[in-house]
Amino acid sequence: MNTNENYIKQKPIQIFSGHELSNDVNVIKSEVKLTILEMLKTKHMEFDEIVKNTGKSKSTVSVHLKDLREKGIISFKVNPSDSRKKIFHLNSRFLGSINTSSPIEIEERKKEYLIDNILNKDDFEFSLLLFHTLRSSLIQEGVNIDPILHDTGLSIGNAIFEKLYDETFDKFLANVSEFWQNQGLGIISVDIGQIIKITSVDCFECGLLPKTGKPACFLDAGIIEALFSNYFGFPVDVIEVQCYTMGDGQCTFEVEPKKS
Numbered sequence: 001m002n003t004n005e006n007y008i009k010q011k012p013i014q015i016f017s018g019h020e021l022s023n024d025v026n027v028i029k030s031e032v033k034l035t036i037l038e039m040l041k042t043k044h045m046e047f048d049e050i051v052k053n054t055g056k057s058k059s060t061v062s063v064h065l066k067d068l069r070e071k072g073i074i075s076f077k078v079n080p081s082d083s084r085k086k087i088f089h090l091n092s093r094f095l096g097s098i099n100t101s102s103p104i105e106i107e108e109r110k111k112e113y114l115i116d117n118i119l120n121k122d123d124f125e126f127s128l129l130l131f132h133t134l135r136s137s138l139i140q141e142g143v144n145i146d147p148i149l150h151d152t153g154l155s156i157g158n159a160i161f162e163k164l165y166d167e168t169f170d171k172f173l174a175n176v177s178e179f180w181q182n183q184g185l186g187i188i189s190v191d192i193g194q195i196i197k198i199t200s201v202d203c204f205e206c207g208l209l210p211k212t213g214k215p216a217c218f219l220d221a222g223i224i225e226a227l228f229s230n231y232f233g234f235p236v237d238v239i240e241v242q243c244y245t246m247g248d249g250q251c252t253f254e255v256e257p258k259k260s
Contacts, residue, residue, distance in 0.1 A: 014027075014028045014034060014094065014096070015095040016028060016093065016094055016095060017072075017092040017095060018072050018073075024072075026071050026072075026073055028073075029150075030064065031237065032056060032061075032237060033067070033068060035054050035259065036061070036064060036068065036074075037074075037094075044089040045088055045089075046079065046086065046087055047061070047086055048085075054259065055259045056256070059254065060239040060241065060254055060256075063215065067214065072091060072092060073092045074088055074089065074091050074092070075089060076088045111159040132209065136208070139209065139212065147218075149219040149222065150218040150221060152222060153221060153226065154225060154226045156223050157225065157227045158226045158230065161226065161227055161231070163179075164227065172231060173190050176188070177189075184204055185220070186200040186201060186251070187201050196228070196256070197254055198252070198255065199242075199250050200217075200251040201249075201251075203217060203220070203243075203244060203251045205251075206245050207244055209244070210245070211244075211245055213245070213246055215240035215242075215245065215251075216240075218240075221238045221240055221253060224255065225255075232257075234257060234258070236255050236258055237255070238253050238254070240253050241254055
């Protein structure tokens, strides 16, 4: 098992301009999105070609392309030879990149603090309400904290991994499911295949959020990513392909090895 708590992203953060009529900028941290954008910097590509070159599932690539389009970073045109196919291209300027460093970790992000305040608390209904109220307010004001939520999830997942670990994979999954339900995070089920699919109902993170048409469970995704990366001993990607905020009746995460 791998208990590395200092999970470091391999690709530098990249910054792109936003929509043509706005002064917004977009900070891209997702490795899948960065891979797609690296390809589109050099050539226009059809959907199937992007899927092939990323090595990800069609549903995963579709979610990322939708998000990049809505941010104005990419666009598409219909293939003149086949109207059923779309050709994607950059629709923004690449402004630069940032190589992140590792600042001194504050007390509230340390493993001992997180275990004490997550595993050893029996009731956090007020905290849950506070979380949703704050998150909804940020959405209303147009403030995007998704990368921060994801990084927070990574910290939590790394902190609790040893408490949930078992050599038997089925037992490990049962421990994760029990933790999820006991902490009021939702009720999860796992479908094992070439891609591991984790389905959550009664999701704490997004159940009370407005319907935005976009996935919202970045904290959950970070926790799952850390847990499975530690268990398998290599990095995994966790992509939310269904979410209550997208109008779905559940949240579904796809877990697959991170492309090297």
